[in-house]
Amino acid sequence: MARKSKKMFRSPKTARRQARKRRSTIAERRKKEFLWRGMTMDELLALPLYPPEEEPDSPCIATLMPSRAKRSFSRGLSEECQHFLDKVRGNDGSKIVRTHCRGMYILPEMVGTTVGIHNGRDFINVEVIPEMIGHALGEFAPTRRSVTHTGPGVGATRSSKHVALK
Numbered sequence: 582m583a584r585k586s587k588k589m590f591r592s593p594k595t596a597r598r599q600a601r602k603r604r605s606t607i608a609e610r611r612k613k614e615f616l617w618r619g620m621t622m623d624e625l626l627a628l629p630l631y632p633p634e635e636e637p638d639s640p641c642i643a644t645l646m647p648s649r650a651k652r653s654f655s656r657g658l659s660e661e662c663q664h665f666l667d668k669v670r671g672n673d674g675s676k677i678v679r680t681h682c683r684g685m686y687i688l689p690e691m692v693g694t695t696v697g698i699h700n701g702r703d704f705i706n707v708e709v710i711p712e713m714i715g716h717a718l719g720e721f722a723p724t725r726r727s728v729t730h731t732g733p734g735v736g737a738t739r740s741s742k743h744v745a746l747k
Contacts, residue, residue, distance in 0.1 A: 628645075629641050630654070647715050653686065665685060674695075685717065685718050694709055
């Protein structure tokens with residue numbers, strides 16, 4: 582007795598729905614807890630910015646930073662950067678904290694806040710996420726735009742109006 586295959590016709594809508602369901606379960610499995618230098622966000626938030634004077638070798642945020650940021654923190658924060666950090670600490674996350682401190686490095690306590698970084702003309706609003714820790718604020722607000730050229734302008738010579746076909 583010949584056996585018929587049970588191949589069912591699926592509508593495009595059903596196929597899209599099933600594909601979406603498969604993608605969502607894969608994304609759920611891949612989601613991991615964020616680690617920075619082998620520490621979770623809770624452990625990072627518990628660390629002080631600088632080591633206590635009685636225990637200079639104890640772990641702190643400043644010693645976990647990349648070398649350029651570590652050197653910057655070893656010199657201490659400027660008044661402007663300290664004022665910005667105080668505003669971030671006092672913010673509950675509902676307001677945007679504006680700053681001109683492009684050289685300030687992102688700390689774990691800044692995660693979740695929206696920072697308005699000045700780019701020379703206006704403030705660029707940036708939502709701080711855990712992957713940004715250790716980077717300077719200025720990296721996320723570019724000061725220059727790339728030039729987009731159009732065709733030759735008015736008064737151009739005949740030779741400059743030539744456009745190659747390839």
